[in-house]
Amino acid sequence: MSSEPVISLQNVTKRVGRKTIIDNLTFDVPQGEIFGFLGPNGAGKTTTIRMIVGLIAMTNGQILIKGKNIKTEFEQAIRHVGAIVENPEMYKYLTGYHNLIHYARMVPGVTKERIDEVVSLVKLENRIHEKVRKYSLGMRQRLGVAQALLHRPSLLILDEPTNGLDPEGIRELRDYLRYLTRTEGITVVVSSHLLSEMELMCDRVAILQRGKLIDVKPIEYFTKGSDTFQTYRIEAQMPEQAIKGIRQMAGVQEIKISEDGLIEVTTEREQIPDILEELMRNHIRIYGVQMVRRSLEDGFLELTGGGQIG
Amino acid sequence: MVNLVLNENMKIFRRARTWILIALMAAFVIFGNFVMWNENKSAQGEGWQTELTQQKEMWNDRLKNSSPDDESQTYYKEQIEVIDYHLEHNIRSEQGTMWNGINESAGLGILITIFTIIIAGDIVAAEFATGTIKLLLIRPANRLKILLSKYIAMLLFGLVLLFTLFVVSVLMNGILYGFKDIGLPLVSMINGHIVEQNMVLNLWKTYMLNGIATVMYVTIAFMISSVFRSSAMSIGFSIGILFAGNILLEALHRYEWSKYLLFANTDLTQYLDGRPFQDGMTLSFSIGVLVVYFLAFNLISWLMFTRRDVTA
Structure with a gap:
């Protein structure tokens, strides 16, 4: 060969x-x-x-x-x-x-x-x-x-x-x-x-x-995406109010509310407990937390700077 | 190369359309021959000797009464000599035999031209229209070979039609008039001598002379097919100029340059009759013009087919 x-x-x-x-x-x-x-x-x-x-x-x-x-x-x-x-x-x-x-x-x-x-x-x-x-x-x-x-x-x-x-x-x-x-x-x-x-x-x-x-x-x-930052989805009460508090926190790269009303936060793994603690301190009820597997689409958008895809 | 031609033949002969064209060809020959036979039958009377004698009298009359020029005079005399030869050697004339119908059928060669144009117009363009060209051109065979194999296959199809014409017209006229005169020779005057020629050979000579025009027209169709990659355009345009050609010639006859037109040269029988389209045209002139057109058409097909990007 x-x-x-x-x-x-x-x-x-x-x-x-x-x-x-x-x-x-x-x-x-x-x-x-x-x-x-x-x-x-x-x-x-x-x-x-x-x-x-x-x-x-x-x-x-x-x-x-x-x-x-x-x-x-x-x-x-x-x-x-x-x-x-x-x-x-x-x-x-x-x-x-x-x-x-x-x-x-x-x-x-x-x-x-x-x-x-x-x-x-x-x-x-x-x-x-x-x-x-x-x-x-x-x-x-x-x-x-x-x-x-x-x-x-x-x-x-x-x-x-x-x-x-x-x-x-x-x-x-x-x-x-x-x-x-x-x-x-x-x-x-x-x-x-x-x-x-x-x-x-x-x-x-x-x-x-x-x-x-x-x-x-x-x-x-x-x-797989980059090693340090991952996106997590948090299902919580009153998401609009919830993200106000988190947005200011150190280590949070990006935060937004998804179309189905979930909080999507891109951060390091070690930040997750702190974020949850912050939410609970504000009396926001949390129903679930999930790591989002990055799709090729996300990687693609990242590489092409958000250009249109087919 | 042989394999490529086999492929093209497979694509031609494994289609129903092709067989419909061949069947149509046969049907036209059968029908045409029947009509001709029917007309001739009523015109026929007392047998060939009487008829030839009548014809001889007619030529004699013309010779005496119409004061013809030298050329016509020799022509009339030749005709009379030929008739005398027939009568002396008891060789009957073509009239009322199967050969009359067979020779007349050669005129149906125009159908060969039209049907072969249909195949020629499609043979390159259809590959583009259906997208199969993409799979055809990504094989270890260069584009020129592929184009050439298509050209050969198209001419072979024309030959198949020609054989259909020949076989069907021989059979049909044999059935109508009887096969008894199948060995009849052709008596004609060549360079002042009476000669007996083989009818079949003479027929194929006619076929080949007509074939020159066919080859030119189908080459045009083939060229348009590979340049514009559109069957409809190729077939329409080629059949159009096939019919418009003569009208165009009439219109342009007064210009001397019209002798360089393709249509002015496709009919080489004009030199057999001694009446060329323009004075001063010779057989070698026409052959030269035809060769130039032929090479030009093929060169254009070749350049367009091999150089252009395939985006179909």
Whole structure:
């Protein structure tokens, strides 16, 4: 196993006219990682993915897939890539099987046995000889995964793979991805505007906003937050009155009342007993205290400075 | 490359639409032949010898009474010689045989042009319209190869229609007129000598000459399909100029530059009759013009297909 990244973007820039759509993107993804690409709609996720697979030409910079330049060595580079760009659009008038034959013919070395293998991996054995027109969205998505895996790619690229999938389909897809990274050492780059989804799927997340890379962070960063400050929810009587007293206290970073009438206070753990004591001293009745697990959303908002999310 | 063409063929021939077009082609040939046969039947009378004798008299009349120019004079004389040859060697004329209908059917080649335009207009544009282009272009095959495979597949479809025309017209006319004259030779005058030619070869020569125009029009459709990525626009525009071409030629006939127009050169039979669209046009001139157009159309398709971003 080499330490060479499976995919490497170096100063990738896309300009259309005067508008810079993608601005100087640089990052590497090592083997076996599920790498998330996160950003609001219009941030440039799809454009970046299309540049990675050579559908869109870049203005500057280069993209290397297993060391091969996607621009100058397209055929050698793309050989390692399996992808679904946006929805898996198949030939509806062909059967699922013929769709796979179509793509199998385009890559040397894909045997009939391999087609069958992939079909059973995505559990389409019973319906593979039906026309794609009759497939449900979930089945099309699975056929999409099948065509992407046919030629045993080292890099799987999925653009908004869960668009239009039901929760069951999303869970299934997630399981595939985990299975593939574990058993075949495949590397996955996946884009989404849905934070919650990324949280469950990815090892690392790159955050893109208005064509710029804001940051690349391991997923734990978003879910655990900083070590010292945490947010707690306190269910208490007369919250408006209650927060007046607490706001002045040392160690309280932020305090507000949530939509459902709970006090949300961001502070250090050691401050909690003092806050409760303060409330009780003011004869405010307390019904519960709970630590809030930070969501990717919060981390995202923090990184993007509260910018709009999808 | 072979695999890519196989793929395109699969996408063409595994669609109901394609078979409807082929069936329509066959239906038009059957219907057209039946109508022609029906008309000819009533016109036929006393047998081919009498008819040829009548024709000979007609040419003789013209030769004597209408004081024709030199060119027409030789033409009339040639016609008479050909008729004499028929009568002397007891070779019947095409009239009233299956070959009459088969040769006339070559005129239905326009349907091949129209139907192939439909396929050509769709073959690139539909991939963009349905989004399948994204999965097609992320394979280890460069875009030029993919475009070329589509072009080849489209021409192959045209050939399938041509074979349909040939087979159906031979069968249909054989059934209507009987197959007994299937070995009839074509008697004609070439460079002052009477020659007997094979009818089938002659027919395919006609097909190929007509085919030149077909190839040009479908290439236009293919170009529009890959430039504008819209089937409707491609099919509409190509069929439009297919029909408007001749009207346009009439209108522009007085300008000398009109000889450089594509439509002025697609019909190479104008040199067989010796009546080119503009004086001074030669066969090699037309071939040259056609080659330039052909290369230009394909170059535009190629540049547009390989260079542009895929945002579908």
